[in-house]
Amino acid sequence: MGSIKNEFAKDINPNHEQIPLLESLKSYSNTDISCFDVPGHVKDQGVEILNRYFGEEVMKMDINSSPNMDNVANPKGVIKMAQKLLADAYGSDEAFFITNGTTQAIHCMILSVLNPGDKILLPRNIHKSVINALILCGGVPIFVQPEFDYNLGISLNINPDRIERALEENKDVKAVFLLNPTYYGACTDLKRVVEICHKKGVLVLVDEAHGAHFPFHFDLPPSGMSVGADMAAVSIHKTGGALTQASALLVNKKNIDYKSVQQSINMMQSTSASYLLMASIDGARANLVENGEEQFSKALNLSRYAKSKINKINGIKLVSTEVLESEGVEFIDETKLCINVKGLNLTGLEVYDLLYQNFSVQVELGDLYNILALVSIGTTKKDIDNLIEALSIIAKTHRKNDSLKELNIKQINPEIKLKPREAFYAKKESVDIDKCANRICAESIMAYPPGIPIVSPGEVITEEIIDYIKLLKRNNAYLTDMKDKDLNTILVIKEVILNTVK
Structure with missing residues (x-):
């Protein structure tokens, strides 16, 4: 294989038949080279059982960065070219490969725009990754209830009018976070939401984990990038065809410092990002554009x-x-x-x-x-x-x-008493579930999938919440993230704290 030069990194007219990273990875894997770097299995030479189960070709392509293969932390060659092609496919200014799923993309998205104490407006049916991002950055959630379908027993999406009213009531909100779509496929009028937010100087961040396919068919809902959202976290693996955990963070640069986004990614993403996952995004993108x-x-x-x-x-x-x-x-x-x-x-x-x-x-x-x-x-x-x-x-x-x-399923809207980060670091104790009413929760409890918290750190546990958790337990729902895996006890804040979030 010839040397991959930096000409690949220059702005070009996109040709989506190109698969620069996938093709280079395949070529590199077939190169006769003596490897004294990681990973330790050294292509197909070290672990025969993995060769048998995964196949020799996969093992050969599980590599680390090298001069010809570029580096995702500061891409200048084939990764940069592949990311530019991905950005073009999704109609964004920039695209970043993410190898720890859209959970990581959401963490990076929020960390790159929120400072400690900044407020973010978001629906109550968000994925747990959003709460965890707020724990990491010290952001303050302002929840807006989505519409609820009592026949289905599920939350839908947020009415734009509710967002507009919430922004009038909270004029210091820095960003609005939305689902496009919800886990069950419901999308709000995202274009109108973007218009409302941008008129007020508020950023729009989109969890598009389940909407990676939206740009590729006219009968599918509009994507976040197509209506002017500032950033979108997209699970290419969920509905776009890439390997599991292969995700992307899409950025429109008008209101976003994309270099700060890269810094957040470098802080959160492994320095040994999987080339198999990144190359699968490259291949999936080519397929979506050509055959989507x-x-x-x-x-x-x-x-x-x-x-x-x-x-x-x-x-x-x-x-x-x-x-x-x-x-x-x-x-x-x-x-x-x-x-x-x-x-x-x-x-x-x-x-x-x-x-x-x-x-x-x-x-x-x-x-x-x-x-x-x-x-x-x-x-x-x-x-x-x-x-x-x-x-x-x-x-x-x-x-x-x-x-x-x-x-009797209904929507739960817990009261916030502490910021998620404060609750996470506060002193805690485990208390019998029947004695937790009016205590401040110190952990997330959720049914998975979809991973939407029933109650999160900093929220007040009510009898209604306890009853709902017991209902899920009786019906053998898979409950996760709590310290007591049997959920006989709940982790709560040790001291009683009366002051509310300001």
């Missing part, structure tokens, strides 16, 4: 086919475009199949288990009322037919007589 419209046309057709069949099953309802009638929902991602199973008197958690154990069907999640199935570029009609058949059998053979109405 065709592949997502197929995915959307499969989603609509699934809806037509599943809605004929007695007791099951596939809800998609109907939620457009809800406030705060301007667009819906039809590739996310939110399947309401409440009519079977089964929880979504029970149906999730039945699908996997009895029918070898793996869906994204089950909650108390629904299951969520994702249709992607790799989904086949056979996969869809297997899902339809399995649900049909479950509806006939596992329907229960007992009603689920007593679940």
